[in-house]
Each structure stands twice: as structure tokens, then as C-alpha cells.
Amino acid sequence: MTFPSTDDLYITDVPGKGKGIIALRYFQRGETVLAEVPLFTQSIVRGNASVLGALAQCTPEQQQEFFRLHSCHGDRYAQALGIFETNVLPCGSNDAHGHVAQQGGIFLAGARFNHSCVPNVNNHWDAARGQLVFRALRDIEAGEELCLGYGRLLAKRGERRAELSAKFGFDCACEACSLEGKALVASDARRECLAMMYSAHLRGSYGDPFEGVGEAVLALRFLREERLPVYESSFCYSGFHCCAAVSDFTSAMSWAHRAFEASRAAFGDDHACYWKDFVANPSSYSDASSLGKRTLAGPDSSLWNVLGF
Ligand SMILES: C[S@@+](CC[C@H](N)C(=O)[O-])C[C@H]1O[C@@H](n2cnc3c(N)ncnc32)[C@H](O)[C@@H]1O
Structure with a gap:
């Protein structure tokens, strides 16, 4: 030592x-x-x-x-x-x-x-x-x-x-790199899909708000399956953005809350502070109500089970 x-x-x-x-x-x-x-x-x-x-x-x-x-x-x-x-x-x-x-x-x-x-x-x-x-x-x-x-x-x-x-200078033999067969194919597919969804999130291209929220839910599932919580707050941002844009502030609040928790765990209180105002008041977000009014869903809604996400 x-x-x-x-x-x-x-x-x-x-x-x-x-x-x-x-x-x-x-x-x-x-x-x-x-x-x-x-x-x-x-x-x-x-x-x-x-x-x-x-x-x-x-x-x-x-x-x-x-x-x-x-x-x-x-x-x-x-x-x-x-x-x-x-x-x-x-x-x-x-x-x-x-x-x-x-x-x-x-x-x-x-x-x-x-x-x-x-x-x-x-x-x-x-x-x-x-x-x-x-x-x-x-x-x-x-x-x-x-x-x-x-x-x-x-x-x-x-x-x-x-x-x-x-x-x-090393060959990674971690648990994800040690997968074989179907498990490896599934892990590769999830990570590749997450990479695509992450670049869309970074570009701010959410498309239709319902699809945007659906993608965020799918991303959270893939992150859970790949055990990669470090990206969770980014995908919650996408969900939050879509819900706030269509004035579904109840769902926006649940996305903001989830983003706050994930951000605090990975980056600490100072970083998570960004989310505090939106948890309390999602309508203060700059893109709030920028699209027509719709009702979407939060990250934990039972709707996602029904739709098979
Ligand atoms: C920042 S150092 C980490 C500490 C290093 N193991 C040491 O002995 O000081 C980075 C180096 O650690 C080794 N390393 C890091 N992660 C590894 C892994 N998952 N498997 C094998 N070697 C690893 C590689 O040699 C790499 O260049």
C-alpha cells in the first residue's frame, strides 16, 4: 500500500x-x-x-x-x-x-x-x-x-x-465486458440505443412530446438493466422538458423530482440545486407551455407498464 x-x-x-x-x-x-x-x-x-x-x-x-x-x-x-x-x-x-x-x-x-x-x-x-x-x-x-x-x-x-x-493499455474484463451470447447482444443493443437517445437529448431534439417521454422511460429502463445510473438525470431532463412544454406540470414535477434525486446522488447537492425550483414550480422552466396542452406521464406512471415499456 x-x-x-x-x-x-x-x-x-x-x-x-x-x-x-x-x-x-x-x-x-x-x-x-x-x-x-x-x-x-x-x-x-x-x-x-x-x-x-x-x-x-x-x-x-x-x-x-x-x-x-x-x-x-x-x-x-x-x-x-x-x-x-x-x-x-x-x-x-x-x-x-x-x-x-x-x-x-x-x-x-x-x-x-x-x-x-x-x-x-x-x-x-x-x-x-x-x-x-x-x-x-x-x-x-x-x-x-x-x-x-x-x-x-x-x-x-x-x-x-x-x-x-x-x-x-488494458483489456477490460468487467462484468459487462465478460457477458457472452444473448446477454452480450442485449447489453450491446441497450448501450447503443442509449448512445443514440443520449445524443438526441444533447441536441435537444425531442420530437413529439409523447414519444420524447416514452424514450426517456425506455432509457431509464435500459440504464437500470445496464446499471448505469450516472446518466439518469440527463434522461429525466428530457422527460421533464416534454411534460413542461405541454403544460403537464404534475408529470413534469415527478420528472424533476427524479432528476433531483439522481443528480444529487451522482454529482452532489450543489449540482442538484438546479432542479429544486422545478420540483416546486415546473412552470418556471423557460420552455414551459411552449407547445399545445397535453397530458403525458411521469417516470413511475403505471401507463408505461400498460404500454409495455
Ligand atoms: C489510473 S490507474 C488506476 C490504478 C492502477 N491500477 C494502479 O496500480 O495505480 C489506470 C491503470 O490501471 C489499470 N486498470 C484500470 N482499470 C483496469 C481494469 N478494469 N482492468 C485491468 N487494469 C485496469 C490499467 O493499467 C490502467 O492503465
Whole structure:
């Protein structure tokens, strides 16, 4: 072990993965498993010299810890840069809308989280506190390995594996990547479909509001089946938008409530704040009542069972 354990986590060797982080106790969904300040940060324009420059400001013990971190880049990069690029985590939001965090940091404990295509932990930058916060995406039992999702999760197994191998130098053997036969075909189909629905959501193209809400419900089902709650609040946004647009504020309120809970669990209270006003007053949404009045349904409506969603 290279970094002190806490009462909550333990850094140890994990077969086939180098080091990894194991939960020492039960974590409830949304609970913070670790909050860490960066050892140092670098902008997206960086090189070996700038990494060595930042390291020069660190204590000898911190430098030692840094050089103990893994590099998956071999001779492709100079040593310090190789370590930085293998372990860097975003200090800002890297989202699918194309925003790229302008700063990335080294977190001596956080760098030990391995990857899973069914991650149980999400990292989110808390700018006000200058910390990266790692939260449980679902209930986690003591003894489970804590894993982040490094790459594109909404892709077929072959594409995910190719990306992880090229960027991080390993062949993923997580539970989603270990599926075979019909189970693999179904998982690939769900993730591919989620990717398409997610890009439509990002483009803001919802089409007919009833179909838009139906797609959001289907997406929530696929996310549940793939165990990918990190995208839940985005799809709830689609459901909320469609219901608010047709002035179905009762349904809009249930979508907003679900988005609030999902957003809080993955990204924390500050991020979930966005939803608070809409839970109380969905008609304050900018696109509210922009289409003709209709009655749709919330995420938990029995209508979806009747329609076979
Ligand atoms: C940020 S580090 C994670 C901690 C690392 N295992 C260590 O020993 O410090 C990323 C590297 O961990 C390894 N890794 C991460 N997730 C893995 C997985 N699911 N299977 C195998 N190796 C993995 C790969 O070598 C990858 O380049």
C-alpha cells in the first residue's frame, strides 16, 4: 500500500489490475467515498517540462508518491508525463455537450481507482471547495472494489475495449465486458440505443412530446438493466422538458423530482440545486407551455407498464 488507508477505503493489489481501491464499509448511494484536493494541476496544454515544474513545488514525499503511480504509456512519453496522463482526472466538467475541463489534476488516492464499464463511483469536481468528490453511484457493500468509468460507457463492448486498450493499455474484463451470447447482444443493443437517445437529448431534439417521454422511460429502463445510473438525470431532463412544454406540470414535477434525486446522488447537492425550483414550480422552466396542452406521464406512471415499456 502506498497511500494511507482511511477507515472507509483500502488501497491494495487487485489481481490483473495493479493497485485498486476496496470499500471497507457499506456506502449508501450518493454518499461521498472520498474527497481529495489535487497534488497539482495542469492545463490541457501541458508537457513533461510543465509536469516536472509542478512536481518541483511538491515535498520529496509527495514526489515519491507521484513516481509510484502507474504509467500505461511505456516509452511513448517521458516518465513524469506518462504518469500524469495515465492518472489525470478532470478538475471541471468534461461532459458530452463538448465541454472539456481546462484543468486536470493528480489525486494520489483517487488515481488508484480502476475502471469498470459498470462503475459504482462517480467523480465530480467541486469548484467551490477545490476538491474532487467521489460518490457512490449505488449502494456498495464492504469488500467491493470501487471503480470509475474511464471512457465512453454508452458503446458496444468491442468499441469500449478498443478505447480502453488504446488509452489505458488494458483489456477490460468487467462484468459487462465478460457477458457472452444473448446477454452480450442485449447489453450491446441497450448501450447503443442509449448512445443514440443520449445524443438526441444533447441536441435537444425531442420530437413529439409523447414519444420524447416514452424514450426517456425506455432509457431509464435500459440504464437500470445496464446499471448505469450516472446518466439518469440527463434522461429525466428530457422527460421533464416534454411534460413542461405541454403544460403537464404534475408529470413534469415527478420528472424533476427524479432528476433531483439522481443528480444529487451522482454529482452532489450543489449540482442538484438546479432542479429544486422545478420540483416546486415546473412552470418556471423557460420552455414551459411552449407547445399545445397535453397530458403525458411521469417516470413511475403505471401507463408505461400498460404500454409495455
Ligand atoms: C489510473 S490507474 C488506476 C490504478 C492502477 N491500477 C494502479 O496500480 O495505480 C489506470 C491503470 O490501471 C489499470 N486498470 C484500470 N482499470 C483496469 C481494469 N478494469 N482492468 C485491468 N487494469 C485496469 C490499467 O493499467 C490502467 O492503465
